[in-house]
Amino acid sequence: MSASSGRRLFRTVLFTDIVGSTELAAELGDRRWRRTVAAHHAAIRAELKRHHGREVDTAGDGFFAVFESPTDAVRCAAAAVAAAHALGLRIRAAVHTGELEPAGGKYGGIAVHIGARLLALAGAQEVLVSGTVRELVAGSGHAFDDRGIHQLKGVPGEWHVHALALPRFEDGVPLVSVDDEQLRAFAARRQRLVVAALLILVGLLAAGLASVFLLLDQPPPPVRGPNSIALYDAGGSAPVRAFAVDRGPSAIAVGDGTYWTANIDAGTVSRIDARSGHATSLGQTGTRPTLVAIAGDRVGVADRYSSRLTLLDATAGTVILSLPLHASSLLFAESQLWLADDIQDRLVRLDPTSGAQLAEISLGRTAGAADVVLAADHLWVAAPRAGGLLRVDPSAGTTVDIQLGIADVRAVSAYADNVWLASPGLDRVARVDAASGRVAVNAEVCDTPVDIAATPSGAWVVCALDRQLWRLDLAGTVTLKITLDAVPSALAADGELALVALRAD
Numbered sequence: 001m002s003a004s005s006g007r008r009l010f011r012t013v014l015f016t017d018i019v020g021s022t023e024l025a026a027e028l029g030d031r032r033w034r035r036t037v038a039a040h041h042a043a044i045r046a047e048l049k050r051h052h053g054r055e056v057d058t059a060g061d062g063f064f065a066v067f068e069s070p071t072d073a074v075r076c077a078a079a080a081v082a083a084a085h086a087l088g089l090r091i092r093a094a095v096h097t098g099e100l101e102p103a104g105g106k107y108g109g110i111a112v113h114i115g116a117r118l119l120a121l122a123g124a125q126e127v128l129v130s131g132t133v134r135e136l137v138a139g140s141g142h143a144f145d146d147r148g149i150h151q152l153k154g155v156p157g158e159w160h161v162h163a164l165a166l167p168r169f170e171d172g173v174p175l176v177s178v179d180d181e182q183l184r185a186f187a188a189r190r191q192r193l194v195v196a197a198l199l200i201l202v203g204l205l206a207a208g209l210a211s212v213f214l215l216l217d218q219p220p221p222p223v224r225g226p227n228s229i230a231l232y233d234a235g236g237s238a239p240v241r242a243f244a245v246d247r248g249p250s251a252i253a254v255g256d257g258t259y260w261t262a263n264i265d266a267g268t269v270s271r272i273d274a275r276s277g278h279a280t281s282l283g284q285t286g287t288r289p290t291l292v293a294i295a296g297d298r299v300g301v302a303d304r305y306s307s308r309l310t311l312l313d314a315t316a317g318t319v320i321l322s323l324p325l326h327a328s329s330l331l332f333a334e335s336q337l338w339l340a341d342d343i344q345d346r347l348v349r350l351d352p353t354s355g356a357q358l359a360e361i362s363l364g365r366t367a368g369a370a371d372v373v374l375a376a377d378h379l380w381v382a383a384p385r386a387g388g389l390l391r392v393d394p395s396a397g398t399t400v401d402i403q404l405g406i407a408d409v410r411a412v413s414a415y416a417d418n419v420w421l422a423s424p425g426l427d428r429v430a431r432v433d434a435a436s437g438r439v440a441v442n443a444e445v446c447d448t449p450v451d452i453a454a455t456p457s458g459a460w461v462v463c464a465l466d467r468q469l470w471r472l473d474l475a476g477t478v479t480l481k482i483t484l485d486a487v488p489s490a491l492a493a494d495g496e497l498a499l500v501a502l503r504a505d
Contacts (some may be wrong), residue, residue: 005382008099008342008370009410009425010385011107012073012133013115014053016044016093017062021122022111036089037061037185042210043083051076051110057108064115065105070136077127084272085125094118096130102424102450102464106505110155110334115339117152122159127386131160137431139209141309171268178352226486226504228274229261231497232460234471237482242495245270249501252492255294255314259494261273261501262289264300269301271317282317298352302327311352322353329382333374340369340381347372347379347392361397363390375414375432382412382421400435406430415454418474422449429461441476453493460498469500477493 018024018040018420025033037060044063048055051072052200055487057064062380066071077093084091096118098111114130123127128135134144143165149158227247230239248265259272269282269289289310291302298320299312307326310319337352345367363369368385379392389402408425415435422445428451431441446463454458458473464487471480486502493499 003287008101008109009107010098011100012067012070012097013064013100014065014067014073014095015092015108015115015119016077016091016362017060017119018084018376019066019092020092021061025211039087040089040091042083043087043387044080046496047083048069049075049183051079053226060290062119064112066100070095071140071142072099073128074129074133074137074140074142075355078164081127081166082126082421086473090124092122092124093127094122094129095127095133097132097136103503104292105439108303112296114152114159117155118159118161119145119493120153121150125166127166129162129163129164130227133458134162175239196472201505202466209344224485226502227263228486228502229259230484230500230502232469232482232493232500233497234480234496237480241277243272243279245272245279245501248491248503250290250503251292251490252501253292253294253299254492254494254499254500255299256296258314259492259499260292262292262296262297263289263491264288265503269312270297271314275299280317282312291330293330293337295335295337295352298335300330300332300336300339300352302330304328311337311355318352322350323350323355328369329371329402331372331374331379338372338374338379340372342367345369347381347394359394359397361392361394361399363392370410371412373414373419375410378434379415380412380434384408384425388423389419389432400433400437402439404432404439404442406442411451413452413454413459415456415493419455420452420454420457420459422452424450424464427463429459429472429476431459431474441472441473441474442479443476444471445472445478446481451491452490454499455493455496455498457496460493462491462500464488468490469498471498 012485048065049457050502053065053067055065073095077095094115096115100107101109112204124442131165138368144162147163150161152159163453229243230240233240245261246263246266246268248263249261250264251262253260257274261270267287271280288303288305289301290304293300298312299314301310309323309325311321326341326343327339329340331338339348345363345465347361360398366385367383368379371382373380379394381390383390388404390485391400408422408423409421412423413420429445433440445461446468447465449461450464451462461470467484469482470478487505488500490501
């Protein structure tokens with residue numbers, strides 16, 4: 001069973017903002033300042049698109065973006081400074097590479113804080129980078145000036161800072177912003193849209209009043225939106241059932257007549273009776289539970305932030321064992337519990353009753369094991385730092401790289417001999433024949449597929465950024481596309497049904 005929340009992504013962050021924006025806004029006045037900011041935003045977004053950056057957040061006059069490549073981020077930063085200069089604006093930028101923690105469409109983690117602190121050190125028309133970035137882009141043709149060792153507020157340790165060598169910018173470039181003719185055209189378009197929207201709203205209200213008495217006799221609508229588990233079948237775009245759970249569901253497990261969720265924001269585990277829909281909240285499983293797996297009368301819950309594994313009695317919900325173990329994925333297979341450890345790059349097999357360690361398999365490389373399943377008597381490990389997918393013989397302890405041609409594999413699921421995997425960085429899914437190890441399907445899907453769940457007839461996949469649930473058949477053909485009510489964070493399958501965990505942004 002796959003669980004996506006809590007996985008860390010190795011990415012490069014870029015921060016920018018306008019230098020002296022408060023004084024400039026006061027000088028220009030509200031109207032001209034709004035037009036200036038609009039021109040600035042358009043210029044920065046054009047450079048992000050050109051350099052393969054993904055805008056994450058825009059606060060006032062600043063941007064926060066994420067890149068797959070540190071070289072792209074550095075080039076984008078330099079281009080953004082030049083583009084802003086052409087508008088008569090002076091901006092500053094900062095670039096850092098590290099591990100991010102995705103949460104819906106946002107990102108967190110210490111790498112984000114480092115990038116923000118570097119920005120605070122930067123001056124006008126300056127791009128500061130961390131020593132990490134300086135080393136990663138060596139040989140790319142960029143030159144840097146050493147800015148020494150700094151302590152960054154709220155970040156432990158000391159950090160080596162470098163400034164990207166930029167061309168000298170001429171002084172006196174006039175300020176450019178959206179002209180009055182463009183502003184009037186935009187206002188006219190907005191007025192037409194507002195009038196049309198009001199007419200539609202009046203029509204909808206009239207229709208609603210006409211049918212209000214009919215609706216009084218209908219059952220209440222199903223649970224929708226964040227902090228819920230929604231069940232979908234192949235027959236349509238509306239959920240067939242939905243259950244309310246605690247805040248921040250991050251993983252799902254399917255038991256015998258029960259569904260389980262780990263709720264990272266609430267610090268709880270929810271047990272749902274699949275028949276009645278009644279949910280019970282359990283709170284003894286760590287401060288931020290990120291993974292859950294179930295087999296028979298045992299439930300495993302992992303808190304990767306405190307490196308704690310808890311075993312529960314599935315019936316009573318009581319704690320059996322609590323072990324100091326780090327897990328990036330959990331798997332119950334053949335009456336034994338496997339955990340993947342992305343810090344020590346290993347697989348560990350435990351006795352789910354006693355907690356005794358029965359075996360340990362070193363992956364022998366920097367794999368970053370993100371997920372693990374069992375198929376054709378082998379363990380299949382999503383290993384984003386080792387090329388994508390590893391096949392492990394649990395008896396011999398040997399490991400084989402599966403040549404996919406797909407990087408950044410972070411979720412994997414299996415049914416029978418079909419192993420499905422998802423790459424959020426490349427927006428792709430693939431199906432591997434477990435018997436032969438050959439790639440049978442390699443398909444592009446929606447934006448940032450964070451989890452995948454295999455079924456007898458194909459697979460379901462959820463994508464975080466565009467909030468989509470897609471269904472694929474065994475040939476990789478998309479047979480259904482569903483827009484979800486909130487950000488999907490995890491996915492599981494119950495037969496042909498899809499169970500989607502939905503959380504707030």
